[in-house]
Amino acid sequence: MDKGADHTIETLERPTGEVAATLAAAFQNDPALSWIMPDAATRERMLPRFFAIMAEQSLRFGTVLTSRSRDTAALLYPAGEVKDDRLWDSLRLLAIFKATLPRGLKVAEEMQKRHPHPQPLVYLRYIGVAPSAQGQGRGGAMLREIIAQAANRGQGVLLETATPDNVAIYSRLGFEIASKWEVPGGGPKFWTMIHPAP
Numbered sequence: 001m002d003k004g005a006d007h008t009i010e011t012l013e014r015p016t017g018e019v020a021a022t023l024a025a026a027f028q029n030d031p032a033l034s035w036i037m038p039d040a041a042t043r044e045r046m047l048p049r050f051f052a053i054m055a056e057q058s059l060r061f062g063t064v065l066t067s068r069s070r071d072t073a074a075l076l077y078p079a080g081e082v083k084d085d086r087l088w089d090s091l092r093l094l095a096i097f098k099a100t101l102p103r104g105l106k107v108a109e110e111m112q113k114r115h116p117h118p119q120p121l122v123y124l125r126y127i128g129v130a131p132s133a134q135g136q137g138r139g140g141a142m143l144r145e146i147i148a149q150a151a152n153r154g155q156g157v158l159l160e161t162a163t164p165d166n167v168a169i170y171s172r173l174g175f176e177i178a179s180k181w182e183v184p185g186g187g188p189k190f191w192t193m194i195h196p197a198p
Contacts, residue, residue, distance in 0.1 A: 026128025
């Protein structure tokens with residue numbers, strides 16, 4: 001485990017509202033989620049519910065990493081094809097996104113087009129640091145742990161970002177740009193990035 005000055009990275013075994021709250025705060029102004037849900041008040045209300053579902057899915061199929069203080073969190077899927085067909089999750093997502101669901105589906109569809117098939121990489125679905133803990137190296141520590149865990153299995157890591165400033169951060173940690181793309185219909189620009197397998 002990566003030990004920082006103020007936190008230890010842990011693997012969760014059950015859902016926690018703290019992880020959803022951390023990711024919701026971290027992604028409040030994310031370009032992609034802002035395009036899907038343009039109203040800031042709606043995002044603030046809905047994102048904790050969205051990330052609670054995402055965390056549950058990641059626990060079912062992959063891994064949820066968090067700092068002991070719960071101010072940093074990451075949701076991962078393992079290498080291989082993950083198909084989550086739970087109707088209950090779909091109904092809950094519909095309740096969250098409502099009329100903005102088509103935009104959310106469009107983003108997800110475009111992401112999937114850029115994934116290798118079969119998927120040989122660990123997929124970093126989301127990583128975020130609570131605003132109060134940003135700028136302290138916690139996200140970098142979490143990313144290094146994810147890269148190390150994947151490397152121990154002989155695997156690389158795949159992620160997407162719609163935040164231009166993140167591209168340089170990920171590049172410094174060894175990620176390479178696999179593709180740049182935009183969501184059709186005036187959607188956000190994304191970078192798909194891969195940290196190669198060792």
